Amino acid sequence: MTPTFGAGGDEPYARALQNDGQLLLVPAGAPGSRSLVMDVGRWSSAADATDMSLIEEGTGPLLDIGCGPGRMVRAALTAGYNALGIDVSRAAVGVAHAAGVPVLEASVFDRLPLEGEWMTLLLVDGNIGIGGDPSALLERCAELLSPTGCVLVEVQHDAAVDRTYDCTVVGDDGRASASFPWAEIGSAALARRAAPFGLGPVQSWTRDGRSFCRLEHRV
Template sequence: MAERGHRALGIDVTPAAVTRTVRRGGTALCRSVFEPLPGERRWDTALLIDGNIGIGGDPAALLGRTADLLAPGGRLVAEAAPVEVDERCEVRLDDGRGTLGTPFPWARAGRRALLRHAEAAGWRTVGSWTVAGRHFAELVPGRRRTAAAARTAPGDAP
């Protein structure tokens, strides 16, 4: 994105992912999307691709938080799982050398589930497409959730 002249910021809780982004010339922060972020309410576009709809194990909470990051008129491009699924689970990362990380909540949402979660979180679908078997939706905020609900991280009480 930055190579094409777009202001871009990557957010990841994994230091290695942030390091890779920075080495490639991108800007990235090592933190949760549920923490305070620079430019809140000023971003034109947010991307939740490559399975990132699963962050926090609660797609509706993530979608609510994402709405808080966008400027008026902003949009979200979200990728659905390649199969029709709507599941929540705990996962552990395997470093490939036999060491498992700490379990953390994750979710997967196929196309229909993604659109259901988006509608429930106050988003409106303005486009959808498939490229090379990958399903995407373009979403814009519709009705706004309350500020408290939008800021609640998965597992927190509103």
């Protein structure tokens, strides 16, 4: 089984979810990449204005891929959408369930409900990096997506960025996860990788220091 975000080793992600701590994403052998601070407390908090504006770009049914504790699923439900989250982290799914958020403990590459019928797919908080292979992830999104739906992707500010690498997650106490594959991608690289699967960008924008792209099936 491919190692996943923050799992294995000393399980820092699971502990950070319990205390709203911070994590450090530490690349190994990735020129140009730097360690990134990840605020798990924000993932567990209510959606902010930027999150809500992203939700409003889509419609239901909405699937949040790598949903963590379920903040964006809650936001979508608040907006009146049918929504579901998926995550491979049992700890994150447990937090979501405790808050009454509908989340499946599953990989995006598993057989999922509503195959080919989702109107909105979310890949936020760096989740285009899931599995360290954006092309494989985008191919799967094309399969899940309705012919008239959209994929909303949070991307790097530099449009040309396209990096894959192994990394670890380190908690506040210095304890680290097992190594796992991850990726970073900008809008131009996203468009290039999405094209073979019939997806193309129709909009790119930045808000409050975060950058996003909207992909749709090309006619």
